[in-house]
Amino acid sequence: MTAFLSVDSSLTGRFWRGPDATLDRAAEALAQDSRIPLPVSRVLAARGVAAPEAQSYLDPKLRDLLPDPLTLRDMDKAAERIVTAVLKRERIAIFADYDVDGGSSAALLIDWLRQQGLAATLYIPDRIDEGYGPNVPAITGLAKNHDLIICVDCGTLSHEALAAAAPRDVIVLDHHQGGETLPPVLAVVNPNRQDEDGALGHLCAAGVVFLTLVQCNRLLRESGQPQPDLISLLDLVALATVADVAPLIGVNRAFVRQGLTVMARRERPGLIALSDVARLDSAPTAFHLGFLLGPRINAGGRVGKADLGALCLSCTDPAQAERLAAQLEDLNRDRRAIEAAVREAALAQIEARSGESLVSWAAGEGWHPGVVGIVAARVKEATNLPSVVIGVDHGIGKGSARSVPGVDLGRAIHRLAAEGLLLKGGGHAMAAGLTVEEALIPVAMERLSELLSREMAERSGAGELRISGLLDPAGATVELMQLLEKAGPFGQAAPAPRFAFADQMVDSVSTMGDSHLRLRFRSPGSAPIEAVAWGAMTGPLGPALIGAKGRRFHLAGKLELSQWGGRERVRLRLDDAAAVN
Secondary structure, eight states: OOOOOGSSTTTTEEEEEEHHHHHHHHHHHHHHHOOOOOOHHHHHHHHOOGGGGGHHSSSSOHOOOOOOOOSSHHHHHHHHHHHHHHTTTEEEEEESEEEEEHHHHHHHHHHHHHHHTTTEEOOOOOOOTSSOOOOHHHHHHHHHHHHHHEESSSTTOHHHHHHTTTTSSSEEEEOOOOOOOOOOSEEEEEETTTTSTTTTTOOOHHHHHHHHHHHHHHHHHHTTTTOOSSGGGGGHHHHHHHHTOOOTTTTTHHHHHHHHHHHTTTOOOOOHHHHHHHHSSSSSHHIIIIIHOOOHHHHHHHSSSHHHHHHHHHOOHHHHHHHHHHHHHHHHHHHHHHHHHHHHHHHHHHTTTSSOSSSSEEETTTTTTTTTHHHHHHHHHHHSSOOEEEETTTTTTEEEEOOOOTTTHHHHHHHHHHTSSSSEEEEEESSEEEEGGGGGGHHHHHHHHHHHHHHHHOOOTTTTEEEOEEEGGGGGGGHHHHHHHEEEOOOBOOOOOOOEEEEEEEEEEEEETEEEEEEEEOOSSSOOOEEETGGGGSSSSHHHHOOOOTTEEEEEEEEEEEEEEEEEEEEEEEEEEEEEO
């Protein structure tokens, strides 16, 4: 196999793999038949899009992609009960997870109910004191004062806790993998129940909630009642879909595309305030949702007050939204400092254990449970292996796990819990949580490596950087970017195209903050292009490039639009580089 541009070991130690010859031919045929530029045709061909469907793919319509909510089990019972509660003006409590998906799901319901004159009670458990999901004291307390409890982004495995709600009705709207039995509740709407076919398993919890509200609106319409505006809620669905790393396929594409359009109108006070503290001064993209807004919303649940994110997303008063966003910004700064210390310690452990396991794992006394998930994600990026990071307190470890494409980590964690190696565990394919006795951590991690061995063996390209094709700086235009964005949004299961720029002269290099890199490059006869490499100084790429002014490199990364002085321009988000010999 020949390396693309002969790069068999880049500055990050990766082999550059170019486009597959068959895919290349399909892209060229698509470009010829549809008159769509070749870089965009490469994206469409990789998605299996043929020329007749190309235009509809570039302009996805929610009405064409939205599934019938009633294809999900228990949807009829859940929607009928929610509508009954609305019409009878019953007292409704919403129990949500403390992450972006949980907060967005709660805000969806709060907004929908508010449009009908109902104020719901919001309850989000404290990550440290209560842990993930429903617990008996919280559910018992809510049941005393409410007629209906709706659990979002949690509850599928909470048998004992939800039994404590009796005789009150409970509805679970979730997407985490289910067990062999369901909790004793009125309805569990979850595309990842074991008795579902998995066709909608890519939905996050907010997507499940949205489908539930679609069915609720149908019932309201049939009974002659006014229906809340659902399109205005798509900004929350888009935010949760991206932040929860849901695959951007099928209806999720439409959720995110149309949700970004709604968000750009700047009508939701909480998202306006969060965008402002994040200094987001351009139209939002999926990248902004995942890397600017998501971490700030998560900060409350990680190192502060668990319900701050949901309260910010659901509030209607701009002044209150600004106060909440400022609190989340402060907490996010604190979170970054805590995360950096835990990440350094975790990577040191993993390096000392290198090669012993198919799973990168680390555990430490006193590691803050609010940052173990994000550190697990950083470890996964650094090692390209499924990763688990566990904080230990008084002999009990609470950890988070993050997976790599093609490896179902949630299923394996659920198996560990069933085998008794974990006190508790669950999640979905790409992310999971667990609770384990400290003494059993090494044994549990060894068993996890065994459970994942087959899927890991079937993975290809673990040490590779995949390149979509070559691009010249002169071809990296705003017009091309606008077409590429129509082929998106890009994210999980729908990667953005990565272009290589061959034999480029580096004009300037500088650092941004503590860990980022900025550079400008050009080829003869072309205007220079700016590139940024986020977090590059924490790995091999930044130190290798910091003195690169005047030298020539092959550069690889993803294009993005940035704004400066009221003008749009193309920028490269640099992933890798290789010196030109």
